Amino acid sequence: MDRLRIVGGQRLEGAVTISGAKNAALPQIAAALLSPYRLELTNLPAVTDVENMLGVVGLHGAVVTRSAHAATINTSAAVSKETTYDTVRKMRATVLVLGPLLARFGHARVSLPGGCAIGARPVDMHIATLAALGADIGIEGGLIVASAPNGLRGARIVLSSPSVGATETAMMAATTAKGETEILNAAREPEVADLAACLNAMGAKIEGAGTHRILIEGGTSWRAATHDIIPDRIEAGTYAVAAAITGGQLELTHARLEHMASVVQLLEAAGVKIWPGDRGLIVSRDGPLKAVDVTTEPYPGFPTDLQAQFMALMCCADGASLLRETIFENRFMHVPELMRLGANIKLQGTMALVRGGEQLKGAQVMATDLRASVSLVLAALVSEGETVINRVYHLDRGYEQLDRKLRLCGAHIERIST
Numbered sequence: 001m002d003r004l005r006i007v008g009g010q011r012l013e014g015a016v017t018i019s020g021a022k023n024a025a026l027p028q029i030a031a032a033l034l035s036p037y038r039l040e041l042t043n044l045p046a047v048t049d050v051e052n053m054l055g056v057v058g059l060h061g062a063v064v065t066r067s068a069h070a071a072t073i074n075t076s077a078a079v080s081k082e083t084t085y086d087t088v089r090k091m092r093a094t095v096l097v098l099g100p101l102l103a104r105f106g107h108a109r110v111s112l113p114g115g116c117a118i119g120a121r122p123v124d125m126h127i128a129t130l131a132a133l134g135a136d137i138g139i140e141g142g143l144i145v146a147s148a149p150n151g152l153r154g155a156r157i158v159l160s161s162p163s164v165g166a167t168e169t170a171m172m173a174a175t176t177a178k179g180e181t182e183i184l185n186a187a188r189e190p191e192v193a194d195l196a197a198c199l200n201a202m203g204a205k206i207e208g209a210g211t212h213r214i215l216i217e218g219g220t221s222w223r224a225a226t227h228d229i230i231p232d233r234i235e236a237g238t239y240a241v242a243a244a245i246t247g248g249q250l251e252l253t254h255a256r257l258e259h260m261a262s263v264v265q266l267l268e269a270a271g272v273k274i275w276p277g278d279r280g281l282i283v284s285r286d287g288p289l290k291a292v293d294v295t296t297e298p299y300p301g302f303p304t305d306l307q308a309q310f311m312a313l314m315c316c317a318d319g320a321s322l323l324r325e326t327i328f329e330n331r332f333m334h335v336p337e338l339m340r341l342g343a344n345i346k347l348q349g350t351m352a353l354v355r356g357g358e359q360l361k362g363a364q365v366m367a368t369d370l371r372a373s374v375s376l377v378l379a380a381l382v383s384e385g386e387t388v389i390n391r392v393y394h395l396d397r398g399y400e401q402l403d404r405k406l407r408l409c410g411a412h413i414e415r416i417s418t
């Protein structure tokens, strides 16, 4: 199992290429199962979640042709097979094949994902949206078993909360339904809009993705398509924090300001300067870091996927900041590990009070999930001495060549393979 060894104290300077968004890539790979024609995805991030998702569509008979940052997925010979617990356990986003399999083949059997480090993460809304589209759907022996032998039919779907995954499931399934589907209280994340753009390139007729109300005209005539995945706003936000925490300056090549308004606003409030450059965004800090409060919210609010990274930043700010997590009930697994580095954090329910300003000191720490792991990397960059981060496979799920990208900007970081 690989580990990362980081010696803190280096100011980061240089350019970081922001990869394609993992959370846009995963549903788009699942969407390939909808159409018998090839889907070519470009700007595909080279991360293990993407490899796993390509493996999952491969298990359903898709033929995948790869290059470093692209994949062509041909599902002309695909079938709806059982997606086992073993597959879903590795990566929850696997549940996104449910809608496409049901829509294309009229039946699907996908294992229930179960809880994970950040929360229980039920899939009841995914199930409810497919039931609203006319599927006969239930749980049998740990599997979601769905059928619609006569096809799905368009419906008005009102989500009880704007779930990203449930919006994506509903949108994908509705492309083959008879008639029109309206999704209300839809998630507005850029990854949802990018999935709609990909589906539209494949022949679908979707309007309104990126707003609360999405309209999908069913009965799609599919065609071959190529789609370029949007840059990863969470990866960009992570490197913005790396520049801020080390008092450095980074150019985030490809990063898009329009996807990062709430993040930019909070960073600026913390004393960080951000401005658009020719190739993306430039992030710089030379003054003191100010403590700011953070509340995670659905997009366009501050993303839960950057809460851990901001907590690392607030550990180095002057004063106290309150971080409130409203999306996942257990997304503070990084707190005890940051405390091992000397951070002063008090947890109460869904809130964390961070008293910044202590000099962090290197230690052995353990990564528990993707964003928790990267918050430890960020804290280690400013910790005195050496930090060793175990279970790096969490990082590899969603960050392409993190150690290399940081090293190129001056970080003292090495991967120890065992």
Ligand SMILES: CC(=O)N[C@H]1[C@@H](OP(=O)(O)OP(=O)(O)OC[C@H]2O[C@@H](n3ccc(=O)[nH]c3=O)[C@H](O)[C@@H]2O)O[C@H](CO)[C@@H](O)[C@@H]1O
Pocket: 022, 023, 024, 026, 093, 119, 120, 121, 122, 123, 124, 125, 126, 127, 161, 162, 163, 164, 165, 166, 187, 191, 304, 305, 327, 328, 329
């Ligand atoms: C692969 C991917 O894109 N992952 C992202 C996606 O996850 P994901 O799509 O799983 O997140 P959701 O937006 O669905 O989850 C939001 C909340 O709704 C709850 N919920 C969700 C579905 C459901 O059927 N029932 C239910 O109760 C979840 O437990 C959570 O508390 O959006 C999250 C919120 O921005 C991000 O943190 C994840 O990185």
Ligand SMILES: C=C(OP(=O)(O)O)C(=O)O
Pocket: 023, 092, 093, 305, 370, 371, 398
């Ligand atoms: C929680 C995340 O991903 P997933 O939904 O795939 O677990 C994440 O990207 O931070």
